[in-house]
Amino acid sequence: MKVIIIGNGVAGTFSAQNIINIDKSVDIKIITEEKYPYYSRPKLPEFISEQVSINDIMVFKEDWYRKKNIKLILARKVLGIHPRQKHLLLEDQKEFIQYDKLIIATGSKPNIPPIKNAVELLKKGVFTLRNIDDAIEIQNYIKVNNAKKAIIIGGGLLGLELAKQIKNCNLDTTIVEFFPRLLPRQLDDECAEMLKAEIEKMGIKVILNAATEEILGVDSVEGIKIKDGPEIKADTVLIQAGIRPRTELAEKAKIQQNRGIIVNQFLQTSDKDIFAVGDVIEYKSQTWGIIPACIEQSRIVAASVLNKKEIQYKGTTPKTTLKIVGIDLTSIGIFDPSQEEDIGWEILKKVDKDNCCYQKFVLKDNKLKGAILFGETKSIPFVNKNINLNVNKEEINKLLE
Numbered sequence: 001m002k003v004i005i006i007g008n009g010v011a012g013t014f015s016a017q018n019i020i021n022i023d024k025s026v027d028i029k030i031i032t033e034e035k036y037p038y039y040s041r042p043k044l045p046e047f048i049s050e051q052v053s054i055n056d057i058m059v060f061k062e063d064w065y066r067k068k069n070i071k072l073i074l075a076r077k078v079l080g081i082h083p084r085q086k087h088l089l090l091e092d093q094k095e096f097i098q099y100d101k102l103i104i105a106t107g108s109k110p111n112i113p114p115i116k117n118a119v120e121l122l123k124k125g126v127f128t129l130r131n132i133d134d135a136i137e138i139q140n141y142i143k144v145n146n147a148k149k150a151i152i153i154g155g156g157l158l159g160l161e162l163a164k165q166i167k168n169c170n171l172d173t174t175i176v177e178f179f180p181r182l183l184p185r186q187l188d189d190e191c192a193e194m195l196k197a198e199i200e201k202m203g204i205k206v207i208l209n210a211a212t213e214e215i216l217g218v219d220s221v222e223g224i225k226i227k228d229g230p231e232i233k234a235d236t237v238l239i240q241a242g243i244r245p246r247t248e249l250a251e252k253a254k255i256q257q258n259r260g261i262i263v264n265q266f267l268q269t270s271d272k273d274i275f276a277v278g279d280v281i282e283y284k285s286q287t288w289g290i291i292p293a294c295i296e297q298s299r300i301v302a303a304s305v306l307n308k309k310e311i312q313y314k315g316t317t318p319k320t321t322l323k324i325v326g327i328d329l330t331s332i333g334i335f336d337p338s339q340e341e342d343i344g345w346e347i348l349k350k351v352d353k354d355n356c357c358y359q360k361f362v363l364k365d366n367k368l369k370g371a372i373l374f375g376e377t378k379s380i381p382f383v384n385k386n387i388n389l390n391v392n393k394e395e396i397n398k399l400l401e
Contacts, residue, residue: 001026003305004088004099006078006249008032009041011278011294012105013060016070018302026306029071029097031078031090036132037062042291042322044135045158045165048142054132081253083271101273101305104250104261108243108279108289115153116214118239125221126237129162142169142236150174150236151224153212155182157324159240160195163204164325166238174205174232176212176224178241186320186331190351191358191374198356199325207232243289245280260287265312266304267297277301283313292319317387321380327356328377333370333387334362345369348393350400359400366390 003019005012008030016028036058043057065072077091081104087096110128112118118126125145127138141147148171152163155177167173175182181192182199196206213227215237223233245260256262256270260282267275267283278294281287288294293316300313319332337345349360358374361383368391371383379399 001306002098002100003028003103004097004101005030005103005105006032006088007105007107007278007280008034008038008072009105009107009278009294010038010291011107011298012103013038014295014298015103015105015277015301017068018299019305020068020070022302022306022308024069028069029073030065031073031076031088033075033077034131035075037065037072037074039132041130042158042161044129044132045162047132047135048129048139048162049165049168050139051165051168057132078249081249081255081274083253083255083274086273099273101275103301103305104269104274104276104280105278106246106249106280108245110239111242111244112239113153113212113241115212115239117217118215121215121217121221121237124219125217125235126215126239128239129158138238142171145220145235147171147236149234150238151176151232151234152238152240153224154240154242155179155206155208156185156240156242157183157320157322159238160199160325162238162240163199164202166236167202167204171236173203174207174234175199176207176210176226176232178209178211180209182206182208183324183331185318186329186335187372187374188336188360191360191372194351194353194356194358194374195324195327197353198327202325243279245282245287247280250276250280258282258285263313265314266309267301267313268304275301275305283315286315288316288318290316290318290320292316327375328373330371330373330377330380330383332383333368335360335370335372337362337364348396348400361396363391363393366393
């Protein structure tokens with residue numbers, strides 16, 4: 001069987017690995033526009049500040065693909081998918097590449113909000129960060145232009161880590177966030193306020209509830225204008241305002257898509273021989289854009305491609321576990337019941353601002369539905385093991401001691 005995977009991010013790479021783990025005889029090709037084998041995107045901010053090298057962020061090097069008998073085709077763009085003929089056309093290649101099964105793992109691209117002058121000043125002081133080449137461009141721009149002041153538009157996970165590393169490049173750094181709190185998808189108001197205080201201790205300014213209206217400058221960045229607010233001077237603007245699924249190939253191939261490529265419980269698209277996985281998919285009107293979802297989906301798509309449809313996708317519980325600006329953070333499931341319509345929620349928590357520690361467990365009908373663990377790691381195994389299961393409140397209270 002010939003299986004082609006478009007995209008070598010976490011979803012595409014792990015899909016290939018899982019297929020080989022089930023059936024070593026499958027002929028697998030991964031085609032990617034990237035010049036590099038699979039690497040860790042979350043470490044890109046550290047690459048900009050030269051805390052790590054390209055070699056450090058590589059997860060699988062070329063010998064890994066050879067040992068797995070996976071053919072990796074780098075720096076090649078897929079121009080089109082032709083489902084009826086079951087082949088692909090690559091850029092600068094006149095011959096078509098045949099497939100029996102195709103997996104689209106094209107991932108996502110940075111979302112650029114409708115900010116006046118943002119597109120006009122891209123690469124002229126305005127940047128987004130999604131891949132190694134973006135990181136190299138930002139790094140070079142800072143050095144060549146002797147940049148002094150940076151604004152990060154977006155207070156999400158990558159925006160905050162990027163702010164920390166830009167600060168490590170000795171730039172005066174400001175975070176501008178549209179929502180009234182940082183990490184609005186991971187933290188409640190109280191914990192977000194603690195995080196904000198820790199970030200400000202690092203010398204990073206934080207402006208919340210602020211919509212960036214315009215990026216100032218003609219041939220280079222001079223700052224930003226906040227709607228109903230002041231102008232802020234800067235020579236570098238980094239936009240980290242979320243992501244958008246890369247559905248262009250699916251759209252051209254008449255594969256059903258909405259916000260993402262629409263898939264069923266087997267991650268199969270509207271074409272029976274084409275599957276999709278990772279940031280690019282939409283399942284039951286939802287998209288994810290998180291690494292745990294990519295990894296879970298990669299196991300299901302591998303089985304589905306090989307016609308072993310014993311497991312079905314049921315969605316992924318939102319989960320974040322990482323260090324954010326050097327502080328351990330785990331956020332999983334429902335962390336803020338005040339945003340839910342139904343009633344009967346119970347919260348058990350402990351707040352220790354002096355030691356920057358916040359523990360919150362969210363229960364409903366004695367089931368653990370979500371948690372925030374900020375600056376605390378000992379409860380992570382308990383949360384991972386018991387999410388969506390019945391729990392003993394005494395055991396939780398011991399964790400809060």
